[in-house]
Structure formats: structure tokens, C-alpha cells
Amino acid sequence: MKESANATAANAEVVANASTPLLEATGISKSYRRGVRRKPLRVLVDANLALRSGEIVGLVGENGSGKSTFMKILVGSLNRDGGVLVRNGAFGYCPQEPILYERLKCDEHFDLFGRAYGLDGGFIDRSRDEIYSLLGFEAYRDVRVAELSGGTRAKLNLALALLPDPDILLLDEPYAGFDWDTYLRFWELAVDRRNAGSSVLIISHFVADEERFDRIVHLKDGRTEL
Ligand SMILES: Nc1ncnc2c1ncn2[C@@H]1O[C@H](COP(=O)(O)OP(=O)(O)OP(=O)(O)O)[C@@H](O)[C@H]1O
Ligand SMILES: [Mg+2]
Structure with a gap:
């Protein structure tokens, strides 16, 4: 009896862990200052995102909508103006411009x-x-x-x-320069990592990709929309 109660408690813990986000960003805001004469550029107004183990999430939006800015804040390479950011795991970051x-x-x-x-x-x-x-x-x-x-x-x-x-892969347009064969290999790799329990966030431009993601987050006018 005790064993089964323990097993139930252990399962409850596993379920709780599975639903605890590996990364959670709430109400993120960011403006870029542009010298004394021009007013600051408001890029993020209210951006929200929770990433859980075992999912591939797409972050899409027009050029200049603030996708890279948001990801840099998630990584910690850029300071946010407001909002809360909690990370519960190690992450790997692939920047849009290679840093080599x-x-x-x-x-x-x-x-x-x-x-x-x-x-x-x-x-x-x-x-x-x-x-x-x-x-x-x-x-x-x-x-x-x-x-x-x-x-x-x-x-x-x-x-x-x-x-x-x-645990968390943050990838800013990782396949923009890939040939088709490499693009397909990339997706095999992303699915393998997802199935092994990682959370994968991919910034993407291509509408054709959409069926490959578990869910898509749209960034528009500084706000995230599902
Ligand atoms: N360091 C900076 N200083 C001032 N403005 C910036 C800076 N970095 C980005 N911006 C501006 O912030 C806005 C969002 O840029 P960001 O690079 O986040 O967009 P993006 O959605 O990643 O675009 P793309 O699809 O072209 O990669 C743009 O208007 C850009 O010009
Ligand atoms: Mg970008």
C-alpha cells in the first residue's frame, strides 16, 4: 500500500515537472534608444512565452517585428526594460548572425x-x-x-x-543558409532532440514550415499572439 502511494506521489512529481516550463517570459518590454533627437523605438510591449520539455515552438513575425530582440532577451545577452524571465535549464543559442x-x-x-x-x-x-x-x-x-x-x-x-x-534550444533562423538536404537533416535533428525531452524554439520566416511545429507564436506590434 505504501509502495503504491509512493509510486503515485512519484508520478505526480513527474507530471508536475513535465508541466513546469523550462523557460517562462512574462510581460517582456523593450525599447531601443536612438540618440538624443529621436524618440526610443518600442519593439516589445508585452511579449509572453512558456517553453516546456518535449515541444518545438515556432516564433514568427515580419522582418523587424522584434523576434531576434525577444530571443536575445530570453538568452540574457540583451537587457529587458520590464517583465519577468525564469529559466529552469541549460540552454544553447544559435544567433541569427554567426558569432565565429x-x-x-x-x-x-x-x-x-x-x-x-x-x-x-x-x-x-x-x-x-x-x-x-x-x-x-x-x-x-x-x-x-x-x-x-x-x-x-x-x-x-x-x-x-x-x-x-x-534542455532548451533557442535558434534564430538556423536554416536560412542551408540547402534542401541540410534543411531536412536539421528537422530530423530537431525532432530527435524534442523527443529526448528538449524544448526547441525556432525563429522562422517560412509559412511552409508551419506543420513542422507543435505550436506557433506570432509576434506583432510588440505583442505575442497564439
Ligand atoms: N541595437 C539596436 N539599436 C536600435 N534598433 C535596433 C537594434 N536592434 C534592432 N533594432 C530595431 O528593432 C526592430 C526589431 O529588430 P529585430 O532584429 O529584433 O527584428 P526581427 O524580427 O528579428 O527581424 P528579421 O526578421 O529581419 O530578422 C527593428 O526595427 C530594428 O531596426
Ligand atoms: Mg531577426
């Missing part, structure tokens, strides 16, 4: 970022080889970023977000 070191090779990026994430050498090796194979750019492992094509840079940029296998 021109003089370092692909392999050296994995080592550098892996150490910064605090990963051990064995984990870095396994994760790196898996990502090279999934995104198909192992041939470039010893090539410096300065010599890479735009698409391969985009692969490396995404790879560095995937490297620590984080």
Missing part, C-alpha cells in the same frame, strides 16, 4: 565552446562527431572559418548551440 572566430578551425571551435560550457573531453568528442555526421560537414573539420562558405558557417553556428545537448 575567423582564424580558428571548426574542430577548434568545438574545443573552445565545449570548455566554456564545462564539458569533458570525451563528451565533446562524441557530440562533435555526431553533429558533423548529422549536418554533413565533417570534411571541413580542419578548415579555418575564414575559408568556409556561408552555409557551412551556418552549420557550425548551429552546431555550437547543439554541442552541450541543452
